Amino acid sequence: xxxxxxxxxxxxxxxxxxxxxxxxxxxxxxxxxxxxxxxxxxxxxxxxxxxxxxxxxxxxxxxxxxxxxxxxxxxxxxxxxxxxxxxxxxxxxxxxxxxxxxxxxxxxxxxxxxxxx
Amino acid sequence: xxxxxxxxxxxxxxxxxxxxxxxxxxxxxxxxxxxxxxxxxxxxxxxxxxxxxxxxxxxxxxxxxxxxxxxxxxxxxxxxxxxxxxxxxxxxxxxxxxxxxxxxxxxxxxx
Numbered sequence: 001x002x003x004x005x006x007x008x009x010x011x012x013x014x015x016x017x018x019x020x021x022x023x024x025x026x027x028x029x030x031x032x033x034x035x036x037x038x039x040x041x042x043x044x045x046x047x048x049x050x051x052x053x054x055x056x057x058x059x060x061x062x063x064x065x066x067x068x069x070x071x072x073x074x075x076x077x078x079x080x081x082x083x084x085x086x087x088x089x090x091x092x093x094x095x096x097x098x099x100x101x102x103x104x105x106x107x108x109x110x111x112x113x114x115x116x117x
Numbered sequence: 118x119x120x121x122x123x124x125x126x127x128x129x130x131x132x133x134x135x136x137x138x139x140x141x142x143x144x145x146x147x148x149x150x151x152x153x154x155x156x157x158x159x160x161x162x163x164x165x166x167x168x169x170x171x172x173x174x175x176x177x178x179x180x181x182x183x184x185x186x187x188x189x190x191x192x193x194x195x196x197x198x199x200x201x202x203x204x205x206x207x208x209x210x211x212x213x214x215x216x217x218x219x220x221x222x223x224x225x226x227x228x
Contacts, residue, residue, distance in 0.1 A: 033215065040125075042204060042220035043160070058215060088157060092216075104148060104208065105162025106216060 002026050006091050006109035013081040013116045021076040021112050023091030029107070030096040032074040033058070034066065036087040037111075043090065049074055050096065081116045088113050119143045119207050121219035128225045129195055137190045137222045139205035146207040149181045149188045150216070154202045163190070163203075192224075200226045 007022045025032065033048035035058075045058030049068040063085060065077040074093075078085060092106040120142040129135040139149065148167035152160040164172050166181035166188060178191040192199055206218045 035218075037157075040220065043206075043218040045215055045217060048215050056215075059217070090159065092160075104150065104165040104167070106150075106152075106160075108159040108161070110159045111157070 004091055004093055004107050004109035006089075006112050008112060009110065010113045011115070013078070013114065015081060015083060015116060017081050019078050019081065021078070021089055021091075021114070023074045023076065023109060024072050025074075025091075025093040025107070026072065027093065027095070027107065028071060029093035030071065031094045032068065033092050033106075034064070034074070034076045035090045035092065036060065036085075037090060038087050046076065046089075078114075083116045086114060086116045119146065119209060119217040121205055121207065121217070123203075123205055123219045123222045125220070126223045126225070128227065130227050131195055131197060133195050134191065134193050135195060135224065137192075137203050137205075137224065139188045139190075139219055141186050141188075141205075141207060141219075143186070143207055143209075145210035147210060148208050149179070150206045150208065151177075151179050151190045152204045152206060152218075154204065154221070156201075160204065195226050197226050197228070200224060 004025045030051045034046040035043040044060045047066040049055045089112045091109040094106045122140045150165045151163040154160040164179040171180050176193045181188040202221045204218050204221045206216050
């Protein structure tokens with residue numbers, strides 16, 4: 001199992017450019033989410049999805065779009081990049097229903113380090 | 118909304134026991150989780166408390182008291198490799214149970 005795969009690992013954008021951060025999981029997890037991590041800010045939820053065709057906003061959704069056309073993929077789109085979006089982006093997934101406590105753990109991708117200049 | 122408070126830094130020596138506290142204000146949640154992150158890498162799941170009480174997983178234990186809005190992560194027999202950031206997180210009472218994180222505690226283990 002590859003788990004959660006994020007691409008690219010690093011990206012530099014110019015202000016105003018758009019791009020899509022890719023996230024794919026092979027664990028058949030219904031729940032997928034995107035977080036951004038900034039120094040001293042912890043992980044903040046951008047958008048999440050509980051299944052194909054269903055998405056919702058998290059704590060900091062402005063400037064980002066998502067879609068969920070398949071169970072496996074949950075891309076994050078930056079519409080018009082701004083320096084404030086310089087951050088590390090993590091995708092995470094989880095099965096919606098679990099048997100024991102360990103099933104409630106989220107699996108994270110290795111992150112995309114984005115710099116907007 | 119949710120609000121979670123953790124100490125920003127904790128220092129301990131190898132072989133010791135350390136407790137990382139997490140207090141929260143929430144309108145309702147399913148459970149409290151703990152994650153470990155090394156050097157900005159992928160956070161990894163450590164433990165989950167759906168019910169009050171202690172959960173033990175090897176050297177790590179986690180505790181939850183809903184009446185006190187409080188939980189902690191206990192690390193025993195500290196090793197140098199335990200130096201990392203530790204995050205508490207709550208799974209909200211809503212569709213799918215979105216996960217909201219605290220700001221993290223940086224643990225430094227000294228020889």
